[in-house]
Amino acid sequence: MPFDIAIVGAGIAGASLAAAIGDRARVLLLEAEDQPGYHATGRSAAFWSETYGGPDIQPLTTASGPALRAGGFLEPLGxxxxxxxxxxxxxxxxxxxxxxxxxxxxxxxxxxxxxxxxxxxxxxxxxxSCTYIDVAGLHGDCLSRARRTGAVLSTGATLRAARRENGQWLLDTASGVARASVLVNAAGAWADPVAAMAGARPLGIxxxxxxxxxxxxxxxxxxxxxxxxxxxxxxxxxxxxxxxxxxxxxxxxxxxxxxxxxxxxxxxxxxxxxxxxxxxxxxxxxxxxxxxxxxAPDRRPVYGFAAEVPGFFWFAGQGGFGIQTAPAAAALAASLLLNDPAMMPEGIDPDRYAATRFS
Missing domain, CATH: 3.30.9.10 (D-Amino Acid Oxidase, subunit A, domain 2)
Incomplete structure (x- = not known):
């Protein structure tokens, strides 16, 4: 059975996006490692700071604060x-x-x-306002929420090839073949190689x-x-x-x-x-x-559909700020993927982070 959305990468980016999509689409999370969060997510310095990353990142960090506090993931630090x-x-x-x-x-x-x-x-x-952030707790919560709403996590599933045919992606992975209507590139350091594999133009991430x-x-x-x-x-x-x-x-x-x-x-x-x-x-x-x-070259994250390849969505280039911005970034991306403006975080301009800015 084909999926609506396949997400490459189950670190905090992919996991938070799958959780934000919830049961509104059938989601496949493809993780190359045996354990999600092995690379950037699991090696975070684990603090949340509204100024970290500068003015381009601050709106996403600030917008993420309420959800992180409500989930009990922040502890006072300064x-x-x-x-x-x-x-x-x-x-x-x-x-x-x-x-x-x-x-x-x-x-x-x-x-x-x-x-x-x-x-x-x-x-x-x-x-x-700077705090500690419980990275493992947040990542685990995102994965749990995604699973509860039907997302399928496939580990050891390195993407080996991606081909668009008849309006769907045919994805060859180390754990088998899958199909999906939309391919989300949440591959972190591997984002540009994944794009090239799918026939999208690398952005210099x-x-x-x-x-x-x-x-x-x-x-x-x-x-x-x-x-x-x-x-x-x-x-x-x-x-x-x-x-x-x-x-x-x-x-x-x-x-x-x-x-x-x-x-x-x-x-x-x-x-x-x-x-x-x-x-x-x-x-x-x-x-x-x-x-x-x-x-990315301008140090802003990249969220949105590629202009040149149908059904290819960027969710990458998050620097060292992907954890502290996870709730707002995932809501932004889910809003675009599901074409639901009501999901867009208040006060966030998605054009500021759009993949098409590099076109």
Whole structure:
């Protein structure tokens, strides 16, 4: 029996979209790995910030907040964008970018929020709405809701070929052959190769490696420390349970689509930058990992039908923001797929993210 919609990728993008479509279409989720969320979703830094990603992403993040709070997926954290005296202009520019957005921001002395912060770090932007996000809980909830409304999840189902014939897609996967009226490309780092396989024009969606490290420090990370990001994007860190610290050098290293792994030089760079910000002693590197973030050339996500290939829908290029924007992005895409304007999130302009902007 053919499906109405086949979604390539069962990470947070594909899973949230399947959940948003619900029982209004027969949905097939094709996942190349044995477990959904193995790549970008399962390696997230796990925070929700309305300013993360800039003004183009903020409307989607803000619109996703109510659903994430209602689901119990957010926990208080707060965020500081820290700078030195020479960074005053960068902090002013950051505040100006979000002026009128409705995001609550204020200028503070970061040393009042982070014990052990070195004296040179004397200026900051405070974003109280920033939270932890339960990524595994959210992803699992999306998959569960999709299954309850009839979606079929096929794992180990790498897409090997896609051909359009008689108004339907014939999809050859590692787990068998399937048919669907619409093919949704939610393949993350593999989005451009999937498009090429289906005869659609690749958009230049490129993957980048992001490094994360879990540290044990002396003293342990103090209670109440927020998420902290250097205002120019050189590092960020946040506390985790048990006095641990998650740290990233905020790197974006071009790569091919792959099972990303951290490199020692990036781990060392992250630690060096942390030691320049705080006087905590690094006792141990307990874990290190890397994930992929995929961006279109203009760094905006791509949502919508391709102009040149009937029945091919883009849901990709979500950078590092696919989790924090998942409810709104999925509602936007479901609205377009089902031709139901009532599903479109309020205050979101879909043309801002349309695939046809690259035509």
């Amino acid at each position: 965020s500081l964008g820290i700078g030195q005296a020479s960074d005053s202009a960068a902090i002013e520019a950051f505040l100006e970018k979000f002026d009128g957005s409705g995001v609550e921001l204020s200028r503070v002395d970061p040393r009042d929020h982070v014990p052990g912060l070195r004296d040179a770090w004397c200026d900051a932007v405070w974003e109280p 490129a993957p980048f490696r992001r490094t994360m490290v879990q540290l044990r420090t002396d003293p342990p990370v103090p209670d109440g420390v927020p998420h902290v990001a250097e205002i120019n994007g050189r590092f960020y860190f946040k506390p985790e349970a048990g006095g641990k610290l998650w740290l990233s050098p905020h790197d974006e290293i071009p790569t091919v689509p792959c099972d990303a792994a951290p490199e020692e030089i990036d781990v060392a760079l992250a630690i060096d930058r942390l030691e320049g910000a705080v006087d905590w002693r690094i006792e141990a590197v307990e874990r290190k990992w890397a994930g992929l973030r995929s961006f």
